[in-house]
Amino acid sequence: MDFSIFLIQCLNALQYGLLLFLVASGLTLIFGIMGVINLAHGSFYMIGAYMAFGLAPIVQSSFGGGFFATLLVGLFLAIVLGYFLEWAFYSYLYEREHLQQVLMTYGLILVFEELRSLIIGDDVHGVSAPDFLSGSIALGDTMTYPVYRLFMSAVCILLAIGMYLVFTRTRLGMMIRAGSSNREMVQSLGVDIQFLYRVVFAAGVAIAAFAGMVAAPVSSVYPNMGSQVLIICFVVVVIGGIGSIRGALLAALLIGFVDTFGKVLLPQASGVLVYVLMALILLWKPQGLFKAG
């Protein structure tokens, strides 16, 4: 493997890992803070990707278009959707057993997939990247690397930093952290925990949908894209340690690299590598790399 190929694979691994982190961070938050096993999280990623595809022409005609306008509209819709879903479905699940949550969110997956099929159909669609990001930059003598992928990585890093700042530096972040360690105590100190949960959930949905929208030009949009990403994201969450954002970041990058280089170096075994990694890590550290915090 010469150096420029190695560099390209590194960039790919980084970009894949960061994207996984975005989706998994919402999952780990909802899981760690609200105690809900949300199987439908992959669907939010799928919904995001389909919004990038479906909203673009609508935004084009009403606001004059633009990739970023689509992103903003999609993000807004995702927040509204998350807020509504928490109110309508998830708020009933907190007191229930985990298995009841699994059952309901499984039902939601089926509903979202069929609604997607009814509204947009079952075809695979491509989504075009904005013009100014569609070029490539040269790496070495013959290799090039698409600018859009670099843009994706940059956006993911910015979002990760933003999340870190919100978590550690703001009052909201403090309340969220407190809520995850002791729900009753925070409530008795006068924090509206129900509203807090709704905000966390809406944020989780929005981040997953945002990841889907940003990924759409690279991955294209296709049926069942949500359930594919879901399982990998659960792997990320568990390796990282449930509820830990830091752990999710590390685990996502680890999986990004293992998967990308596995496909290059051991193509026969690429699918299984991620799961071998997870099994090894959990046998070594049964609580994941980082405990929540």
Add this chain to the structure above:
Amino acid sequence: MPSKPSAAFVFVLAFFATLALYPLVGGKFGVDLVTKIMIYAIFALSLELLVGGTGLVCFGQAAFFGIGAYATVLLSPSSDPAGLALWVFAILAASIYAFVVGALSLRTSGVYFIMVTLAFAQMAYYVVHDTPLGGGTDGIYLYIKPVFGPFDLDQPNTLYFVTLLSLIAVFVFLARLSVSRFGRALAGIRVNEQRMRATGFSTYPYKLAAFTISGGLAGLAGFLFAVKDGFVNPEMLSWHLSGAVLIMIILGGIGHLRGALIGAFAFALLQELFKSEAIFGAFAKHWHLGLGLSIIASVALLPRGLVGVPAQLQERLWGRSSRRAQSLGDTDVSH
């Protein structure tokens, strides 16, 4: 056993009697469908031993099902029909894998356990999916169906009754197991593992034994499925199937053996209902929507699963006082 048979006992008896009489009225399609559902019911029972019996949520049960099925096809002789030995080998293969997976994954607990069992199932999935051993995505065919003495499993009706007998045998086995010392120990682990350890039980071997038995029973279901379809493919090991069987037992009601039966039938029949073009016309293509909405409704309305429906109705009609009597009646047959 109480002197007067409980409602649950009568229900299970009537359930099996109905199944035994069904081939008289069900056509070719019906017999095939019910055979398939009964196989799923065995599969669901195997998982119920873990989830309801021991409190271990396994999200990789399809691996044992699939390994049982693949072992059936791969170990079938190419000329003569196989005999009972094949049945034994299929169950053994699944049990051995379950033993290995259990030995490692039982070091973890809770959600981590769920994910480790998933990981091991995915490994098995990729082994049959990506290596020449399993025939890749296309799967492999079973050309010659096994013959058990006078029973030729190539005959749909024979297979139906062999499946029914297996289902009854598995049910009775698990019901006896749950009232045995071993089953009581498992129930103790489910309720409070710390306390079980404090009273001097080494819980790990009990859990491992339960896991291995469960894997073997799932392998039995896989064997029957391979024989029924004459075909295996990697999807039989996929996490979608592990998820579906988990959904079946939750839908039916965790903690009751008959919940697994009811759940398997309810899940499969709901699927058939929403797939039916006679009822939904062109919309039948979107059967997932109906299935998903029914699942959501069942979570909202039936917190104890379908098993809890009679108790819920009774509470509605006669107030809360009768609930205690009902739940006492429940405990006799299936703890």
